[in-house]
Amino acid sequence: MNIFRLSGDLAHVLAIIILLLKIWKTRSCAGISGRSQLLFAMVFTARYLDLFTTFISVYNSAMKIMFIVASYGTLYLIYIKFKVTYDRSHDTFRVEYLLVPTALLALAINHGFTPIEIFWAFSIYLEAVAILPQLFMISKTGEAESITSHYLFALGSYRGLYIINWIYRYYTETHYDLIAIIAGVVQTVLYCDFFYLYITKVLKGKRLALPA
Numbered sequence: 001m002n003i004f005r006l007s008g009d010l011a012h013v014l015a016i017i018i019l020l021l022k023i024w025k026t027r028s029c030a031g032i033s034g035r036s037q038l039l040f041a042m043v044f045t046a047r048y049l050d051l052f053t054t055f056i057s058v059y060n061s062a063m064k065i066m067f068i069v070a071s072y073g074t075l076y077l078i079y080i081k082f083k084v085t086y087d088r089s090h091d092t093f094r095v096e097y098l099l100v101p102t103a104l105l106a107l108a109i110n111h112g113f114t115p116i117e118i119f120w121a122f123s124i125y126l127e128a129v130a131i132l133p134q135l136f137m138i139s140k141t142g143e144a145e146s147i148t149s150h151y152l153f154a155l156g157s158y159r160g161l162y163i164i165n166w167i168y169r170y171y172t173e174t175h176y177d178l179i180a181i182i183a184g185v186v187q188t189v190l191y192c193d194f195f196y197l198y199i200t201k202v203l204k205g206k207r208l209a210l211p212a
Contacts, residue, residue, distance in 0.1 A: 001059075004168055008161035009063060015154035016070045022147045023077045028085040031148045033137045034078045035095050039130035041071035042099075047123035050116055090140045093133035102126045109179065124180055128187040131155065135194065149194075156191035159184055 023029050048064040055061065078086055106122035134152070163184050170176045 002165060002168055002172075004161050004165035008158045008165060011154050011161060012158035013063075013066070015151050015158060016067075016074075018147065018151040018154060020070065020074060020077070022145075022151065023074070023082065027082060029078045029082050030085050030087055031137075031141070031145050032078060032086075033091045033093070033134035034075070034086055034088075035091050035093055035133035036130055036137075037071065037074045037078060039095060039098065039126060039133070041068075041075055043123045043127045043130055044068045044071050046119040046126070049119055087137075087141070091133065091137050092140070093136040095133060098126065098129050098132065102129065111179070121179055124183045128183040129190070131187070131190060135190070152191070152194055156188065156195060159187045159191070163188060 019032070023032065044064075044067045048068060051061065051064050051068075102125035103122055105125050106118050110117045110121035131152070138148075163181070166176060166181050166184070
């Protein structure tokens with residue numbers, strides 16, 4: 001654990017809190033991609049299959065449980081509790097275009113050909129692109145609410161901080177994981193346009209609009 005990883009974890013938790021508060025307080029999931037949230041639920045489920053077999057620390061286990069519970073709680077709010085507010089007509093990204101390649105990549109490139117390692121690799125690859133349905137939805141609707149933009153910024157910041165964490169660990173522990181690093185870089189690149197628009201528009205009080 002170091003300050004960069006801790007900050008990344010806190011940014012990730014903040015993103016989830018922002019999203020859940022947005023849905024609960026407005027009683028609406030308008031502007032939120034259920035498909036992205038479904039992919040994130042798959043990410044956490046696949047990554048934390050070792051929850052009850054491998055203990056690292058109380059902090060580690062608590063974070064795993066929190067991410068799993070929060071992801072399925074978000075799906076409940078979107079698809080059941082407030083399903084009448086869910087904008088299905090704009091949430092149309094073909095997720096199979098993400099699931100199939102990432103699954104095949106996990107089978108081909110992993111740290112060990114065992115179920116746990118394959119699912120872990122799959123979760124890393126899938127997380128790198130899981131935000132695409134949300135960005136696609138914003139490009140179709142033409143804009144995003146400020147609160148949704150704050151959620152995306154916090155989520156992107158989490159991954160950016162993790163890249164700094166990997167650099168720090170490489171120089172202090174000579175530790176690195178190419179699978180996680182490459183996937184993390186890809187994920188961060190996907191946020192680049194959003195970061196620029198967030199800084200130049202949202203922070204000035206304007207609604208964010210991604211190019212179609």
